[in-house]
Amino acid sequence: MAKHRDTEYGQELYDSLKRISAGAPLPLDGRLSFFLELGSVRERELRKMKKFRFQLLHRWLVEHIRPCRVADIGGGKGLLAYLLQQSGWQASVIDPVPQSLPDKYKDIASGARVRIAPTERVPHIDSPFETHLGRHFDLLIGMHAHGSNVKVIDAALQYGCGFVLFPCCVIDEPFYPPLGVSWLESVAGYAVQQGLAVQPFRLNFKGQNIGLISPGRCEVRMKDEG
Numbered sequence: 001m002a003k004h005r006d007t008e009y010g011q012e013l014y015d016s017l018k019r020i021s022a023g024a025p026l027p028l029d030g031r032l033s034f035f036l037e038l039g040s041v042r043e044r045e046l047r048k049m050k051k052f053r054f055q056l057l058h059r060w061l062v063e064h065i066r067p068c069r070v071a072d073i074g075g076g077k078g079l080l081a082y083l084l085q086q087s088g089w090q091a092s093v094i095d096p097v098p099q100s101l102p103d104k105y106k107d108i109a110s111g112a113r114v115r116i117a118p119t120e121r122v123p124h125i126d127s128p129f130e131t132h133l134g135r136h137f138d139l140l141i142g143m144h145a146h147g148s149n150v151k152v153i154d155a156a157l158q159y160g161c162g163f164v165l166f167p168c169c170v171i172d173e174p175f176y177p178p179l180g181v182s183w184l185e186s187v188a189g190y191a192v193q194q195g196l197a198v199q200p201f202r203l204n205f206k207g208q209n210i211g212l213i214s215p216g217r218c219e220v221r222m223k224d225e226g
């Protein structure tokens with residue numbers, strides 16, 4: 001299994017995740033290979049976007065998945081949920097720590113600084129994520145979320161929702177990866193063992209930038225859609 005330094009998530013790990021995904025009991029369908037392909041195109045395109053992970057994930061999501069009921073688990077200040085809401089998604093944050101939205105963000109398409117009015121809100125569930133909360137959503141996102149990766153996969157199994165996970169630290173999870181196996185590989189392996197189709201993709205931001213997608217019941221955009 002691949003090893004990696006804390007700050008470097010290299011090709012070796014990505015390739016290992018592709019191998020793990022290929023072992024999924026469900027055959028890889030066209031939808032998942034599409035994710036893989038576009039992930040690498042975007043990475044080449046977005047060399048300078050290293051700081052804007054919420055904007056990059058927002059852009060990736062709207063390009064690949066039709067608007068749906070989405071929860072950003074461990075969503076922090078809620079910028080990703082806010083951006084999805086602006087794009088017509090029904091977005092909530094689930095995070096035990098209530099935080100206010102930031103007052104501005106950078107629009108990566110125009111380069112402009114965009115203000116968020118103090119009156120703007122996104123629905124916020126102020127509690128740790130528990131599997132049963134998944135039944136209210138079509139897509140569960142965990143970007144560097146704590147205590148939630150395994151529960152998100154369990155919710156996907158139970159309720160048929162999709163997920164996008166960027167597993168980062170092993171905090172409050174029910175198991176640790178074995179020696180020599182990364183947490184990412186361990187999470188991907190767990191999803192595959194449960195019979196879920198999963199695929200890695202990569203965004204160009206600093207830190208743990210490899211995501212795992214399992215579309216579940218989400219409607220995926222076709223490759224040739226505008």
Ligand SMILES: C[S@@+](CC[C@H](N)C(=O)[O-])C[C@H]1O[C@@H](n2cnc3c(N)ncnc32)[C@H](O)[C@@H]1O
Pocket residue numbers: 073074075076077094095096097127128129142143144145146147148172
């Ligand atoms: C490292 S921060 C990531 C925040 C944000 N997603 C980002 O990428 O910057 C981890 C977040 O997980 C939240 N968290 C901690 N335990 C949690 C749990 N059991 N369920 C959901 N969120 C949790 C924390 O409050 C925090 O906002």
